[in-house]
Amino acid sequence: MLDFPIMDSETSLDSLRQKIDQIDDQLHDLLIERTSLVEEIRSRKSRNGTPVIQPAREAAIFRRLAGRHRGPFPLGAVHRIWREIITAITALQQPIAVAVHVPDDQPGAWDAARDHYGSQVPMTPYSTISQVIRAVSERSATIGVLPMPTEDEADPWWRQLMSRDAGAPRIIGRLPFAGRGNARTGRDAVAIACQAVEPASCDRTFIVVEVPAQISRARLQSCLSAAGFQCDLLAAWASDGLSLALAELRGAVAPDDARLADLSAQLGEPIDRLFHLGGYAEPFVTTPRA
């Protein structure tokens, strides 16, 4: 702790600025010290096969800081500073590039992505969602930022994530995490990356299930509830006899979750095809969905 003399109205601007300089030195030294841990962290994760990007840990870091925050410094600004730090530390462990879906009428998608992944990593805007998914699948981008799914989409992008390939893209996060700040208009977004998602790390889980043709949304919703799930978003899509439902479920849902067997019983037929699309740590401040 810095030991400052009592300040009174006689304290000069120069001496106040000297104190600011001392504090800045401390902050800077601590940043350098924090960064010095990165090589050890990287090597442990690489030894264990743990993905470099750890959204649940990132969420826990900010929640902890928010819990101890005090004084007038804006919490949203604390979040922005830590997002720069965390992405910089991530990029020291593996190259990071972000592909963002930015349609003309949603410029805020870019702002939210930049607020989250910082100002220093390469970020590319794409006009179509398929381009973003392709960039991530082909590894020209590490992270893709896509609009949060909604219930009635004619050609929902989440179908493109239905893959059993362990290296296929999965949903790893939701943006913005701590409010929109001055970001321009935009829907909430999800981040995708080609990495395993530990079910326990998710406050929300996305699954896609092949469901009996003609099943109504209301019936699906009641089957999910009867199986013990709390479902926040239920999107359906059908074509040529194939009917799919995307459900955003509260909490973690592991592939061997007993409720999935119950769901199959509720639907009256075995679930032939069920895909875990990933999930996210619940945002600190949830913005209303557009």
Ligand SMILES: O=C(O)C(=O)C[C@]1(C(=O)O)C=C[C@@H](O)C=C1
């Ligand atoms: O804890 C880790 O695994 C880290 O790599 C450190 C760190 C951080 O800067 O705090 C960076 C990236 C991860 O996504 C989570 C946290």
